[in-house]
Amino acid sequence: MNLRDIAQWDTRALSAVQRSLSERAATLAFVRDGLADIGHLPGWEDEAADAARRRFRTVAEDLSDEAAAVAVVESLARELFDAVAHLQTELDGVRDAAAAHGIVLSDNGDIAGPPVDGSAAALREEVRAAARALILQAEDLVADAAAVLTRAAHGVAEPGEVGRGLSAPAPPPDGSLLANREYWDALPAAQRREVVEQHPEWVGNRDGIPSAVRHEANVTRFDDERSRWETERDRLRDRLDHNMFGGTFTDDDAELWYAEQKLRDLDNLEELVRAHPDGRLMLLDLQSGERTMAAFALGNPDTADHISVTTPGIDTTVGSLAGMADEATALKAEIERQLDLSGRTDDTVSTIAWLGYQPPTTTGPGNFDVPFIDQNLGRGWLVDSWQSDRATAGAPKLAAFYEGLDVASQTPDPHITALGHSYGSCTQGLALQDAGPRQPVDDAVFYGSPGFHANDESDLGLARGHGFVMRAHDDPISVVDGFGRLGPDPVQTDLEQLSVREASTPDGVQREDADGHSEYPRPSGNGELRTSGYNMAVIVAGMPELAIR
Structure with missing residues (x-):
């Protein structure tokens, strides 16, 4: 043909x-x-x-x-x-x-x-x-x-x-993200419906596929995934019940803990989807790692003029996505407000919480998929926070997600901003360095960061003046920075440092400061975003000149 x-x-x-x-x-x-x-x-x-x-x-x-x-x-x-x-x-x-x-x-x-x-x-x-x-x-x-x-x-x-008579073909097994999009575009309506209903795993996590399709496919998988993990939970319980030593000499007890956690994760995701009917579940992966991975978008990233992707750090799990969605909602509202104030009322926004990797955590029985001796010599969140192996594993996935947003977009050149918090900023920095010749990200903000193996925008594939860092004066992440395991101290790099202190912003709003390690994106007691959150909003809106230095 x-x-x-x-x-x-x-x-x-x-x-x-x-x-x-x-x-x-x-x-x-x-x-x-x-x-x-x-x-x-x-x-x-x-x-x-x-x-x-x-x-x-x-x-x-x-x-x-x-x-x-x-x-x-x-x-x-x-x-x-x-x-x-x-x-x-x-x-x-x-x-x-x-x-x-x-x-x-x-x-x-x-x-x-x-x-x-x-x-x-x-x-x-x-x-x-x-x-x-x-x-x-x-x-x-x-x-x-x-x-x-x-x-x-x-x-x-x-x-x-x-x-x-006509069955839908599977997507190209090793196709590019562009090939993924063109595969979907080439399918007639009847075959698209067949894929979503009968083969949702083909498209739910496939970068380059429209976000609405990914959402429907992933939600369709809830029942099958629940059945899969209930079967696995019952199998492990039975094995432990018939083992006189319990899980002492096996990983069954650890695997059972994670199987039960996957079921709790499904509960949390179903509640997240119910709470945000306009949201889009762009990633649902309960198979690739010990922890569930997911990504959730507010607004339509396929048509948005401005897209932000937030990558979280240590101790973030699917149970944290509800809080991240609340923060994304507040950020989206502030971005839209700033765009309206500037006269750009037709610009549209999508804010995405991306948990497509396995950050270090302080909960759980340990990594059952690493050698027994490693588990018992203290491999865990503290060591992982000083090392970049988890960030290195997640960076290619995040880079592909960024590219997939660009490929699936119906906007000629969407403005994409990468937001990285804590250990997630390291994953973000490595992803930007792994972007290839078609860097889809326009701006990046690193906050509460232990480091990201870069010193300036050129290291990240960004234009000069498009990389920013923020750190609270009492953020304990500086303890990790002192070891230099993840590159130079972010606030000592050539990236521009933005303020997180109390300030009156150009829109006339009095904003509170951000203390500690976790307040950067959170609204303050008066419901307004803090100075740090405001700064993120104007960067995502493409108006860095309004940021508080």
Whole structure:
């Protein structure tokens, strides 16, 4: 298959075939029902009548088989019409975009011409990815249609197959985030619904997929995940009950603790979704680590002009997401207020709490997935807070999440701000350094940070003047900073340091200071964000000139 094949598919012929088959199916049903009616004529009870009825039944069964085949092929033609019409519409859009930017698109989906750099290269890659996704989808349609027609021709089609002729293909296993988005765009509506309902795991955690799709898919998984972890909990309880030493020589007791925690996490997430019906659960991962990982967005990141992503630190679990969502709500309201005051009333905002990694924690029986000797020599949150292994493991996931926001966005160039607190700032800093040539993040704020292995914006892939740090005078994180295990002390770097002290901000609001390690994003007693929270809001709004230094 190639793009020319897609363009030349005759949807009018498909429609005509579908109508013809529909008429034939109606005729077959009429004849079959007529035979049944004749067989029930009153008073026709002799041997000839019995022989005739047996013959009628045979003919009716043959007609039923033919009707089943016709119904399946008629349904296939209807599905193909919708799918091909969708592909052709998408192809027209791709070709229009290519022509508008002088891109020569080959029928096989390749881009002709010499290599280019910068935004032109990114646009060419988008066009190529979209074209290749359309070709792959067309090839899948042809394969599915051939399989259905073969079954119908051999008389093995069943009436229950109607409406199930075209199955949705799985997303590319090693595709780029751009390929993920184009995969979804290429699917017709019926196959999108099939993916969400039958294969939510394909898209729920896949960066580049629209956030509303990810949310629906992840919420759909709640019941299955609960059943999975209840089964695992019961299995572990049974093993411990039948082990005279309990969990002394096994990890069963630790694994049971985490299994029970996963069930509590599901309770917390379900409550979070109920409390924020406009929110979007963009990540749900109960399988990859000992702790549940999740991300929750307020506002629509696919259409937002301004997006913030907050990465938390030590002791943050799914149970903390409700508090983070409250902070994200307050931050979003302040950003929108500052935009309104500046006359940018049409700008939209999304604030996201991202817990897509495993921060160090002070709870739990220890890391059951590390060697026994490591567990008993004190590997835990304090050591982890001085080391960057957990941040290093989480950084590529966060970098992909940032890129996925950019790829899925319907806004040409959304303004993305990375907010990192405590140990999460280290994860954030490493993610920015892992962004690759297409750095999607525009600004970064590090607060209460122990370090992030960088000294200035150039280390983070940011433009000069777009990296900021904040630290309260009594924040105990400075104890960790003194060891330098995570890079230079953030307040001694070349990034601009913003104030966290009490201040009257340019909007005339008197704001309180932030004390200790956790108050930075939290509203104060009067309901207003503190100076630190205000500073984050104006940075996310793209107005750093209003920040308090």
